[in-house]
Amino acid sequence: MPQRLNAAEPDFEARFRDLLGAKREASADVEATVRDIVAAVRHDGDAALIAYTERFDQLSLTPGTLRVGEAEIEAAHAATAPETLEALTLAHRRIASHHERQRPRDDRYEDAIGAVLGSRWTAVESVGLYVPGGAASYPSSVLMNAVPAKVAGVERIAMVVPAMRGALNPLVLAAARIAGVDEIYRVGGAQAIAALAYGTATIAPVAKIVGPGNAYVASAKRQVFGTVGIDMIAGPSEVLVIADADNDPDWIAADLLAQAEHDRSAQSILLTDSPAFADAVEAAVERQLARLSRAETARASWDEFGATIVVSDLLREAPPLADRLAAEHLEIATADPEALFGRIRNAGAVFLGRHTPEVIGDYVGGSNHVLPTARSARFSSGLSVLDFVKRTSILQLSAGALRALGPAAIELAHVEGLDAHARSVAVRLNL
């Protein structure tokens, strides 16, 4: 059973702090291993990449078979059931259309003294997309990572996906085709990250790498950061559901379990103003668990990291708790969800009202499902077009504007002890 916290009890603050501080993921110490792999691929290129793939994925490749051919991608697409293709296409269309609105606008203006200032946004030239193998090889994630890059104008998306004993998930290939991924390579792990960062004879280097992966992939991304850009390092998924007693307990229980089934380290928290409703949801979770294919995973997550929190006044007490939890996913299932949302600041994504299960956002809502975990919504945001563009700031002075601003720049350069700075302005003003 998950733990029950009640805000009215004297030990609440201590227990809430424990909930916040609970470490849900053991961090494997793979740094040294990964360092060797990265160095080998950087030095030996394709040869090292192929050797590691043989060793870790039991797959023999040559430079000629590293890349997944057009025919194989086409065949995977053609073999996909029509209803699946239709769902993927709907998801793609909605994700693209929503992300189109995220394109930042250039800005250029002249101020009163004749200085032109501005910002110009351009797309990152090339992006590497990591897709995990095995059970966590999700076609939806291919769309969520590739579409914002495409919308941003990235010219080249190179995808890597490990193929254990040669097996690739055909749905991942189909999703890549729908999303317009340009190149696919059947490699994974730290070796694939190193290949994307430094390039090999077969795989041209990229400027930024995105996508989820295991501890080796995460460590490799940290190590190549600087040489290339990386996205956030994602932790286990989590949901906070704020629900009043007017909800159907079965609906809310289903939402909590949808999160819990992801991973034993996932976390599902219910925050309500009704102890009876909390009881009813817990009972519904038990009933539903019996019928789930991933019951063992979901139960482990729910029992170890699940929680129900009872407060007496949702509008007053829920917002500060929600802000401290800073959940990746926040569901607000009340009659007036805006009232609560208006008072909550930290959440990766919010799902408002009784008819918006978080799962819609995982697939077809149009918003992105790559979101900040582990309380990082306090300072970071979900994946968007902004992750695939960068800004050049612009300054242009007329001779007159330089005369107006120059003396202040010279003064500050002098007090900072930077003579050459001062001179670079003074020489133009004959000072």
Next chain:
Amino acid sequence: MPQRLNAAEPDFEARFRDLLGAKREASADVEATVRDIVAAVRHDGDAALIAYTERFDQLSLTPGTLRVGEAEIEAAHAATAPETLEALTLAHRRIASHHERQRPRDDRYEDAIGAVLGSRWTAVESVGLYVPGGAASYPSSVLMNAVPAKVAGVERIAMVVPAMRGALNPLVLAAARIAGVDEIYRVGGAQAIAALAYGTATIAPVAKIVGPGNAYVASAKRQVFGTVGIDMIAGPSEVLVIADADNDPDWIAADLLAQAEHDRSAQSILLTDSPAFADAVEAAVERQLARLSRAETARASWDEFGATIVVSDLLREAPPLADRLAAEHLEIATADPEALFGRIRNAGAVFLGRHTPEVIGDYVGGSNHVLPTARSARFSSGLSVLDFVKRTSILQLSAGALRALGPAAIELAHVEGLDAHARSVAVRLNL
């Protein structure tokens, strides 16, 4: 003397690659030391912070003297020369006014099927600002880091600055007062980063830490990343000046030296279409070097990392080279700088025309001087208001919209093997 590269020579590509790959900074291996410091401050709070400050900064503090008092800040401000205060105030006003335009807009809209989607931006609650001690303790950097946070709406900015033997740069305190910094602590190094990330009895924890620092500070920032957000890890500064022969060699030489005087690891590169102009600039650099207070630093940087690159056609040959260099600062000193800028994609900041020395951007232009170094302008941007806000994505479905989207979500959940995901939608549709 800096090296001279000529695009017409057969070894040009190899030499240009060497220039790109040159490692300008030795990365000190301080990780283990920093790990101990961070752990001690996390565990022992103020006591550890005070002990490290005694040891590293030769300064004895108590919990009561960690924080710089209002009177001390006020006195520093009052003791600042009027012309310096005026220059700082002008810089502050221009930085604030430019950054106001960077505030992202919320977006909320209903699509054709009745799904509401959107993005809401909110400020990061609290920010830690690291300011280096000693010679690199720049008041201008206080403004550049604090103002975007203030404009974003950050409620609390806590600044840390090491005070070797008790000495603080009064201009840094004055700049902090002008920028509206809320708290100042006289601590630095990895111990100050740990205090900001985990909090102590005296220093409340922050959600994000920004600001430049030495290898210990950079390593500490990497280590606490995840617990808090961090800004980019800045490397040595660099400038690429694209200049035709119609420039005054003295002006361009001054610009190259303004960059070189920062740091022995700084890099100044001239790209021109005239070997004679390159000669003239090099000669001017030599003349000016003789008169600089930081001549030794500037010469070391210029001799070891400086370069002049000669091409035959600026418009055709400069853009691809500039994109590969992806310079932090790009000056385009030609008659038609827009023509070149329109073809260049990677640069942290651009300074257009003959009257826009990069130094103006360091101080009073209004744009930010915290910019991506070491070729990271290929995938990242300078500091802006966006670094101090985060986005919550919004989804709200009507019952009808859920009916329209639900079946596709259920289909994708099924093919991904996530039963509870499918159920969370199906239970609401009585499927």
